Amino acid sequence: MDNRKETALPDNAANVKLCAFALTDCTVHVESRIAKYLRAVHRTALELAVPNLFGPELGGYWLQPDHIEQLRRLPDCYPVEEIDLVKDAVEAYLLAQTQELHWTESKIV
Numbered sequence: 789m790d791n792r793k794e795t796a797l798p799d800n801a802a803n804v805k806l807c808a809f810a811l812t813d814c815t816v817h818v819e820s821r822i823a824k825y826l827r828a829v830h831r832t833a834l835e836l837a838v839p840n841l842f843g844p845e846l847g848g849y850w851l852q853p854d855h856i857e858q859l860r861r862l863p864d865c866y867p868v869e870e871i872d873l874v875k876d877a878v879e880a881y882l883l884a885q886t887q888e889l890h891w892t893e894s895k896i897v
Contacts, residue, residue, distance in 0.1 A: 810848035811837055816884040818877060825870075825877035832862050833881065856882065 811833060816826055836858055837849035851859070859882070863874035 808838075808841055808850040808852045810846075810850050811885060812848075814884045814887070816880050818880045822873050822877045822880065825874050826881060829859070829862065829874070829877050829881045833859055833885075851885075 818826065833851060833855075834849055836855040837851050838855075839849050840847055841850035841852075860875075860878055862878055863871045866874050
């Protein structure tokens, strides 16, 4: 017997802001010239993330808005000709990580 019920979100759900999300295994779809930067993006995200932010029962590595902001500064560490590629890698990574949340790019603070 399934006791789960669907819950409708209130009309003001559009005002909800992201406080954190857990990093997960995900597939990031990018062009091959951008793919080589994904390892650095993922490694940086893991370094920025807080382990067990909501306790060991929930576990995981959690990114908060300030971590996202720091991750978006990663391209500044690359030569000028690579900055746009790294920016694209960061945004593709964030989009892939939050896709399960049905979060739009504009909501990723």
